Amino acid sequence: MTDCIFCKIVDQEIPSYKVYEDDKVYAFLDITQVTKGHTLLVPKEHVTDIFEYEPTLAGEVFARVPKVARAIEKAFPEMQGLNIINNNKELAYQSVFHSHIHLIPRYGKSDDFSIHFGNNQAMYSSEEMQEIAKKIKRQVEK
Ligand code: AMP
């Protein structure tokens, strides 16, 4: 896709710190290095976000995540954990609209990464939870 920075990286039109490539995916260091080894895994084919994936391509891309994760772990054995993040749409912090998976190695509680999971369990009765689940269930594609 013209004017997509990650398509340009995949096509080698702009430089990147490549860590892995095959016929389906390209993985390279995120320029911000939230933590050392922070890597982005992208499909070579331009896909805007998670909502656009065909099942086959989704399988091919997500199957590569453990491969790259294990490589990061072996490269930096001092790593103590790994967050895998995939942001979709602007509100959810997507800033590059070519789907990508962040692999963010974690080295300790004071490394430069945090995430907040609120707990709003008290806001929903079991009936409301049932209703929410039902709404989603009805929409799952066969
Ligand atoms: P997101 O905010 O989830 O869309 O993530 C986009 C990521 O792409 C950010 O973490 C940026 O640091 C990263 N990024 C943008 N341009 C480049 C680039 N030319 N090379 C490497 N990483 C980039």
Ligand code: ZN
């Ligand atoms: Zn693209």
